Amino acid sequence: MIDNSLNTDLFSPTQMGAIQLANRIVMAPVTRSRMADDGVPNELHATYYAQRASAGLIIAEATNISAQGRGYAMTPGIWSEEQVAGWKKVTDAVHAAGGKIISQLWHVGRFSSVELQPDGAAPVAPSAIKAEGTTYTNNGRVDVSMPRALETSEIAGIIEQYKHAAENAKRAGFDGVEVHSANSYLLDQFLRDSTNHRTDQYGGSIENRTRLTLEVTEAVAAIWGSDRVGIRLSPVTPDAGNTPPDSNVMATYGYLIQQLNRFDLAYLHFVEGATATSRTVPEGVDLDALSAQFEGAFIGNNNYDLEMAVERRAQGKIDAVAFGRLFISNPDLVERLRRGAELTLAPRESYYGGGAKGYTDWPTAHY
Numbered sequence: 001m002i003d004n005s006l007n008t009d010l011f012s013p014t015q016m017g018a019i020q021l022a023n024r025i026v027m028a029p030v031t032r033s034r035m036a037d038d039g040v041p042n043e044l045h046a047t048y049y050a051q052r053a054s055a056g057l058i059i060a061e062a063t064n065i066s067a068q069g070r071g072y073a074m075t076p077g078i079w080s081e082e083q084v085a086g087w088k089k090v091t092d093a094v095h096a097a098g099g100k101i102i103s104q105l106w107h108v109g110r111f112s113s114v115e116l117q118p119d120g121a122a123p124v125a126p127s128a129i130k131a132e133g134t135t136y137t138n139n140g141r142v143d144v145s146m147p148r149a150l151e152t153s154e155i156a157g158i159i160e161q162y163k164h165a166a167e168n169a170k171r172a173g174f175d176g177v178e179v180h181s182a183n184s185y186l187l188d189q190f191l192r193d194s195t196n197h198r199t200d201q202y203g204g205s206i207e208n209r210t211r212l213t214l215e216v217t218e219a220v221a222a223i224w225g226s227d228r229v230g231i232r233l234s235p236v237t238p239d240a241g242n243t244p245p246d247s248n249v250m251a252t253y254g255y256l257i258q259q260l261n262r263f264d265l266a267y268l269h270f271v272e273g274a275t276a277t278s279r280t281v282p283e284g285v286d287l288d289a290l291s292a293q294f295e296g297a298f299i300g301n302n303n304y305d306l307e308m309a310v311e312r313r314a315q316g317k318i319d320a321v322a323f324g325r326l327f328i329s330n331p332d333l334v335e336r337l338r339r340g341a342e343l344t345l346a347p348r349e350s351y352y353g354g355g356a357k358g359y360t361d362w363p364t365a366h367y
Ligand SMILES: Cc1cc2nc3c(=O)[nH]c(=O)nc-3n(C[C@H](O)[C@H](O)[C@H](O)COP(=O)(O)O)c2cc1C
Pocket: 028, 029, 030, 031, 032, 061, 062, 104, 180, 182, 183, 232, 271, 275, 276, 277, 301, 302, 303, 304, 322, 323, 324, 325, 326, 351, 352
């Protein structure tokens, strides 16, 4: 076997903000849709995350900040006391296994169905523009619903949802939180001119479209301390129906990143390319040039293998690498990469839904 540890510091400890990492290999947030309808994690989820605690940092699966923020059945929440207690079991198990875990704060915005919304209400969005695509409810796959545009006076309430969830994440024993401003969900919908047609202070100019992400980040950082807050962006990922990203990716996300520098966050996390699809970017976009504008730690993600991670780390393009799909089927991914051991690829059928099968039953390698 090859000893991959020789020419890289990916397997060495590092610090991101106030978070001490045993290595620079991060578990990317991966929705597994194995919660009951109440969105409360239990022993099964604690076992799953504890099995993966040798990651330098686990970013837990996207977690609904409110009932309104929910867009998929079987996903976890962090707005109720029961959910906080459930997550405490998870964070305790990860900490007992020597790991670090943070919560990814999620509001899906328009990407939901009336079947999933409280009282069957329309999902909320920056503008009343329907997404293409389907989601899962308890009755199976359905088209996402027509959203309604948030009133300006409702935005403060959205920020309150993030604050409430951030406070709950603290009580649940997480090591920090990640603001989910990626993958065409609520905050990303505000960032992009393809989904944000507002005419108030949250739409129009780049300053206005980035305002909500910045206000949410500031609010969450006030609760946690900015050195325990990270943010995830996916500047070029199209949404499920292939709505194009922003018409000026470099200007919009460049401005956002410069503004994020004000907060001295623990890290910036990019999905580089189209999420879980390709690393191709539209003409005129240079994601490395964007991430280089960030003054703190940078986590790269999307279709990495070890070789690419080692090379991009050596070039100073990333501070850490996040793996998503590989952590599904290789709970001991860090050790396997370090030893050059064989990796298992998870079949897509194991991604979402069900129980322990395809979830906690992936063996660790025999070295
Ligand atoms: C099954 C599955 C679930 C995912 N869930 C999330 C999620 O909850 N939050 C998120 O930001 N990204 C999510 N992603 C995207 C991953 O975090 C990651 O960006 C993507 O898989 C690319 O990384 P990889 O090539 O290492 O898998 C998910 C991807 C997959 C395949």
